[in-house]
Amino acid sequence: MAESSPDAILQVRGLTHRFGGLLAVSDVNLDIVRGTLLALIGPNGAGKSTTVNLLTGVITPTSGRILLEGQDIVGCSSSAAARAGMVRTFQNGRLFKRLTVLENVLTGADGRAKTSLFDAITRNSRFRAEEDAFRHSAMELLTELKLDGDADRQVGELPYGKQRTLEIARALILQPRVLLLDEPAAGLNSGEVEELISYVSLLRSRGLSILLIEHNMGLVMRLADRVAVLNFGEKIADGTPAEVRSNERVLEAYLGRKASHAAG
């Protein structure tokens, strides 16, 4: 098992997934160095969503390994993968709309709870101490993200931009080892995108490792330490933003199609 670079928090080796006869993801290798941001890009249908689903245990790969801090998490259920530290946000917003803002963040904390169902039913002191600690850190997060004033509002009432921010808060409270941001800028206005960029940079500067799946190339080029490019389920390039930007295959496969994609 020795592709031992101690700095890699996530190592994906030979990740392959077949839907029937279709190779959705084919022999993909990815590395995230601790405290850095890897952007995963590619045209629609390149296999980005499938990769995210594989990483988070929603689907089990046909073959390949996913090493999180050296631990293979292939075969883990998605809730176990989340508890192991692989936490995602959702492209199209999967907040619990009929819960309040604070409750949404706390559901993230619940996944981290050390106390058992029994503790929760009996509400013993261990449970109450943990719940208080969760509430405290949830409020801290909300304050940092300027959502503290909305803590008791139903999520369905929040403006879209705040909902996207809240998703990040809900993921962060799980204390992820790797945070998967699935198109966090989708639907945001330019001011909100700027806030997102500075917040993601802040998270990285605190040492969080991030996998960013994004269509917005401006965002990718500004944030990414490295960029991996998927096309038809295969990784066609992997390098610094500058290297990827000048890579022939990428220009052909991805940037060449971008104009037609945007028009469509």
Added chain:
Amino acid sequence: MSAQVLQLAINALAAGCIYAVVALSVEIAYESTGVVNFAAGQLVTAGALIGLSAVAYTKFNFLPAYLLVIVGMSMIGIVFLICVYLPLRRQSVLTIVIGTVGVGIFIQNVMLLTWGPLPKSVRSPMGSGAIKFGDVSVSLHVLYVIGVTALLIIGMYLLLYRSSLGRQFRATAQDPEAATLMGIRVKQLYALNWILVCVLSGIAGLLFAPMWLVDVTSGDNIGLKAFAAIMIGGFGSVPGAILGGIIVGAIEIFGAFYVSSAFKDALVFALMFLFLLVRPQGIFGERAADRA
């Protein structure tokens, strides 16, 4: 005259409480899993009959007997989870709903084999006493039914809206996949859900049994009335289930007295049809378009 109305109103409230508890159990299953539990009526009977045997077994020590009922109903919930819900979970909801119909038939026949077809009378832990307020005489059991129901409703509210468990419960109900990806142990919550459903139905059985005779089919009617209560109160609304239950109880008791006891069920279902025609979302229900 007014004393009589008051007396009827209290009896109506007690009957309504029983429908409300069953409606609450159906509502919880629906909210958290999307499954309409058609075994509710049979679970009510199971609670009543297990209660009957448990009370006899403990020689009329009601507290341990009722604890036995709760344990028994929890076990039914776990068996249902393992044998029906988990294997069918990935199928369409309708498949599971049909599964609950099958479970209902199964439970009913097991009860028929165990307890036989004859109706039985069941004692109340409150005995058969009554208190008089002027001209109004209220049986202690009726007050007990109302009190227990109030406690159950408060308890369910605290559980669902004031505890971390309830938060996870509601999150899972809204989006099980996202809940899983937030690290929530969804299967444990499903277990809790079916245990709650069975225990609530069982308690409804314990409450109703001393008021009427119990046989293996007596819960069926209660289950149907609970569905009527939910239709009237509004599918997807917990307060609606409670209010609907009380409305059904009121129509039944007042209808039996002022119209005809032969028509009391017809009146309940006539109101349900009226709601389906005029206000299909019920009193508190959201319109289908508002959900999702």
